[in-house]
Amino acid sequence: MSKKLTSVWLALTVVLVLVLAACGNKENNNASGSPAALESPTASAAASAEPEANAAIESLKGKKIALVMRFNTGTFSAQYVDGVKKQVAKYGGTVTVLASDNDLGKLAANLDSAVTQKFDGILIDHGDAAALTNGVNNAIAAGIPIVAFDSGLNAFEGVTNLAQNDQQLAEFTLEKLAEEAGGKGNIVKIWVAGFPPMESRQVSYKAFLEKYPDIKEIAAFGDASNPQLDTQNKLEAILKQNPNKGDITAVWASWDEFAKGAANAIKQAGRDEIKLYGIDLSDEDLKMIQDPTSPWVASAAVDPTSIGTVQVRYLYQKLNGDTTDPVVQLEPVFVHRDALPKDKVITTAELSQYVEGWGNSELGNTEYLKELEVSVGAK
Structure with a gap:
């Protein structure tokens, strides 16, 4: 055998020995069972993230x-x-x-x-x-x-x-008012300036009057300082100024505190031909809407x-x-008396059973x- 061939075989032998040694080391490392050696980068990141998440919750x-x-x-x-x-x-x-x-x-x-x-x-x-x-x-x-x-x-x-989508709150109630009034009649608006939601509701109210020219506003007022009592007193005076059936078709109240005072005034005056439409809804309001003797027939609200x-x-x-x-x-959502049970009084906690979209957001x-x-x- 030539010296050249001998050198080649020696080189190949050295390479083979090195490969076998490397394989042996790899097997020994794997056999050690070290958690650090076995753990994947993803698992390691998840393990370190968990204490951080817990700390954030505690904070x-x-x-x-x-x-x-x-x-x-x-x-x-x-x-x-x-x-x-x-x-x-x-x-x-x-x-x-x-x-x-x-x-x-x-x-x-x-x-x-x-x-x-x-x-x-x-x-x-x-x-x-x-x-x-x-x-x-x-x-x-x-x-x-x-x-x-x-x-x-x-x-x-x-x-x-x-x-709240205040313009939609107003639109829901005003459109129902127009529908049930047949697109005509005289109405009273109870509203007060100076509050962002009220200003938004007024935008819809102006558009409503333009859309229904046969619906006329004959009076408008509102005071947020003592809303329920003030509304009742002022509406009582307006009812006396318009004593005949047909003089007032409906009342639109832009806040439930206004609506409660208006409902009391209409009911005490015996003007059961006048319908009341409000905005906002609480347990007290819902009870009044369910009362068949109440003029308040509908409201739009967020829970x-x-x-x-x-x-x-x-x-x-x-x-x-x-x-x-x-x-x-x-x-x-819009809530009308017609959607509510007639045989029992419910609360807002039960309202989602009758009105889709209410509560539990x-x-x-x-x-x-x-x-x-x-x-x-x-x-």
Whole structure:
């Protein structure tokens, strides 16, 4: 054999030995059974992410939330506040309600107080942009998240604004009024300026009058300070000025507190030919609509308890560091007496059995918020 051939065989032998040695090492490593050696990158990432997720959920517990309200009047507001409190409690937090008695100065002071007291998060109900500008800016500068309901704070970056589809609320009730009145007649409007949802409802009302030229507005009024009693007194006077059947076909009330006062006035005057259409719905309102002797026949609304629940969810998303939509719109439903049972009185908790789309919204809910509820409930 030549020297050249011998060299080639020696080289091949060396390569074979090295390959066999490498295989042996690989088998030994695999046989060691070390968890670190067996664990895949995906499994490792999942294992490290779990403690982080648990820590994030724990960090959301024990939050102090301020609810700054322009007014806290009537059963709609009561059910809304109940929705807020129950949802915050499910997340292991507490709520302090700061009501302002429809006083814009007090409203601004309450927001300032919430910032000064360093609440973890702030909810605003029926705020006013002009009155709250400084307070909102101070909250943003302090890193306190804000979610507002029906407050018109859209110009503030970082604030999430919940709003009912107020134009649709008005359209639902006004279209039913026109249908049941046969497209003609005299109506009374109860409405008040200065509130973002009211201004939106007025847009639909103007369009309604243009659409139905044979429907005439013969009177309009409204005062938010003492809405139920004030409405009753003023409508009683209007009824006396229009004493004959046919003088007034219907009354449109842009808020359920107005509707309750109007219903009392019409019923006490014995004017059962006049129908009443309202906006918003609470247990008290629903009971009145179900009463066959009541003039109040229909209303359009979003479940007030659900509003509070959804608002809290978005605040906790912010507390978790999520980026939330600047505007979240809540879609209303229309409730007419004809859709309700005749043999029993129901509450808004049972209304979903008769009116599709009512209550139990999943809007704003996330998997980690569901886990937070479970975690808090387990203790």
